[in-house]
Amino acid sequence: MMIFSTKFHVIVGALTLLVMALGAQPVSAQQPTSVNPQASAVKEEQLFQELNRISGRCTIPDQKACTIEQPAGRDWRHFHQVTLRWIGGVVIIGILAVLIVFYLRRGMVKIESGRSGRTIVRFNGFERFVHWMTATCFVILALSGLNITFGKPLLLPLIGPESFTAWSQWAKYAHNYLSFPFTLGVILIFLMWIAGNIPNKVDIDWFKRGGGMVGHDHPPAFRFNAGQKAIYWIVVLGGGAVAVSGYVLMFPFYETDIHSMQIAEVVHAIVAVLFVAAMLGHIYIGTIGMEGAFEAMGSGTVDVNWAREHHSLWVEEEMARTGRTGPNKTQRQPTATPAE
Amino acid sequence: MARMKFLCDADRCIECNACVTACKNEHDVPWGINRRRVVTINDGKPGEKSISMACMHCTDAPCQAVCPVNCFFTTADGVVLHSKDLCIGCGYCFYACPFGAPQYPRVGNFGSRGKMDKCTYCAGGPEADGSKEEYAKYGANRLAEGKLPLCAEMCSTKSLLAGDGEIIAQIYKERVMKRGYGSGAWGWKTAYHETIAS
Numbered sequence: 001m002m003i004f005s006t007k008f009h010v011i012v013g014a015l016t017l018l019v020m021a022l023g024a025q026p027v028s029a030q031q032p033t034s035v036n037p038q039a040s041a042v043k044e045e046q047l048f049q050e051l052n053r054i055s056g057r058c059t060i061p062d063q064k065a066c067t068i069e070q071p072a073g074r075d076w077r078h079f080h081q082v083t084l085r086w087i088g089g090v091v092i093i094g095i096l097a098v099l100i101v102f103y104l105r106r107g108m109v110k111i112e113s114g115r116s117g118r119t120i121v122r123f124n125g126f127e128r129f130v131h132w133m134t135a136t137c138f139v140i141l142a143l144s145g146l147n148i149t150f151g152k153p154l155l156l157p158l159i160g161p162e163s164f165t166a167w168s169q170w171a172k173y174a175h176n177y178l179s180f181p182f183t184l185g186v187i188l189i190f191l192m193w194i195a196g197n198i199p200n201k202v203d204i205d206w207f208k209r210g211g212g213m214v215g216h217d218h219p220p221a222f223r224f225n226a227g228q229k230a231i232y233w234i235v236v237l238g239g240g241a242v243a244v245s246g247y248v249l250m251f252p253f254y255e256t257d258i259h260s261m262q263i264a265e266v267v268h269a270i271v272a273v274l275f276v277a278a279m280l281g282h283i284y285i286g287t288i289g290m291e292g293a294f295e296a297m298g299s300g301t302v303d304v305n306w307a308r309e310h311h312s313l314w315v316e317e318e319m320a321r322t323g324r325t326g327p328n329k330t331q332r333q334p335t336a337t338p339a340e
Numbered sequence: 341m342a343r344m345k346f347l348c349d350a351d352r353c354i355e356c357n358a359c360v361t362a363c364k365n366e367h368d369v370p371w372g373i374n375r376r377r378v379v380t381i382n383d384g385k386p387g388e389k390s391i392s393m394a395c396m397h398c399t400d401a402p403c404q405a406v407c408p409v410n411c412f413f414t415t416a417d418g419v420v421l422h423s424k425d426l427c428i429g430c431g432y433c434f435y436a437c438p439f440g441a442p443q444y445p446r447v448g449n450f451g452s453r454g455k456m457d458k459c460t461y462c463a464g465g466p467e468a469d470g471s472k473e474e475y476a477k478y479g480a481n482r483l484a485e486g487k488l489p490l491c492a493e494m495c496s497t498k499s500l501l502a503g504d505g506e507i508i509a510q511i512y513k514e515r516v517m518k519r520g521y522g523s524g525a526w527g528w529k530t531a532y533h534e535t536i537a538s
Contacts, residue, residue, distance in 0.1 A: 038351055038387075038521050038522075038523060039521070040386050040387040041350075041351075041387040041388070041389050041523055042381050042382055042387050042388075042389050042523075043523055043524065044523070044524055044526050044527075044529075045524070047381070054381065055379070055381075056379040056380045056381035056382070056383065056391075057379070057380045057381075057383040058377050058378065058379045058380070059357065059378070060360075060374050060377055061372075062372070062374060064440060065374055065377045065379070065440060066379055067379075067440050068379040068381070068391055068393050068439070068440070068526075068527075069393075069438055069439060069526075069527060069530060070438055070439075070440065071438050071530050073402055073435060073436045073437055073438045074402060074436075074438065074530075076406075076435050076436055077402045077405055077406050077436045080406050080432070080436070081405055081406060147408070148408045148430070148432075149408070151408060151409075152407075152408055152409065152410055156409070156410060161409070161410060161411075161426055162425075162426070164409060165409050165411070165425070165426045165427075165428060168408065168409050168428050169428045172428055172429075172430060172452075173452070176452070249431075252431055252447070252453070253447070258434075258435065258440075261435055262435050265432075265435060
């Protein structure tokens, strides 16, 4: 009985020790497994909710590399691949369609009273040089620019990847270097024609009567009518916008971060396709849209009857001026009133 | 076919930059170009985290979409590679890339930034596998030799994992289960449109 009792106590004692040991274990453990040492660490999801990109510190000189993620690139991609192609396609094909329909219905706007055979100087040599320098640059810039957006789906399948890369490489160089004479041209256009392009009361009447193209009469206009003033401001403001955004793109990351670069590309692309559309309209009126218009920038002189129909107030001014200083190519007109 | 991916277990990265050094050395990457880099978020503060980042070889890669000359291609292993013969150095891939992977030899010089360079997943380029031309343009082609990218192979804490996406995701899941926490696979949602439950 004693033996049994002793054994019993030993077993009970052992069990008690075991229970105590088991119960004491959580107390004695230094690092319980249920604690997350990374609980206070930054989380990707949380950072995205707070910021549109995740940046940190990196040990290499290129600070752009310290941005670890910028999902905004996907928005830019969507703009460049989808939105821009729609805007560009609709605007450019749209303006071409409008011009074709307009030409079929209206035809070339003739000089109503026929040619007089006498001419008047409209643009001097310097003005024409600046115009054509800017225009030539613009055409090359437009084609090389459209190539970046529309070349891959339209031109690449036709000429193959090697030829397309060779052409695109040259187009890119042309685009970069011709931006300088183009910008100079825009500045010169701004300076040399600003005097005649300040909007005034005559323009309101001109727009109400639909000008010389849409309307069927000839509202009075000074040297530049309201439509030409619109083109002037499109060139100055649009040209300024593409120049500034273009130089940001040409000198990447000098003063900008990745977000600014994306914005610069968006601005550059949208302004550029609208610019191209506006210039298609300008080219139309200056060539097949209107009789007698091209020679203004061609030879620099226009027929007096053309000038009277489209720029009546300008002709009066000119006649008044040349009437005093003596006619060069222009005959004295009976209606011209001497300046004094 | 395997779908190759990178996974950086940010809870293990100790910012030793061995992956960066290994990459530079393996491919003779020139000065100024960093195919891989380690970025530390909240440096020196509680909750600091370091992540090794390079091209993630995205599904539906944005660089490939925006490239105006179509110089990118995705291999059967899901690796995004490009042709330096076709690249015109326009820089658009850098604007589109969520991870800042594309690198250019020159910064400006009137926009001629040279041929783009980026992580190839140690898989070279379009040239013949292991050829001199391939090495000169893109560096070593380890994948063709049956080896994984050196950055991950070198990683001392095995924070950076490379290999078939399903396998490395499984390894990561097991780690998270065992240790009880995980900050997730950084960049996976952006690159592959998926996350690993942690």
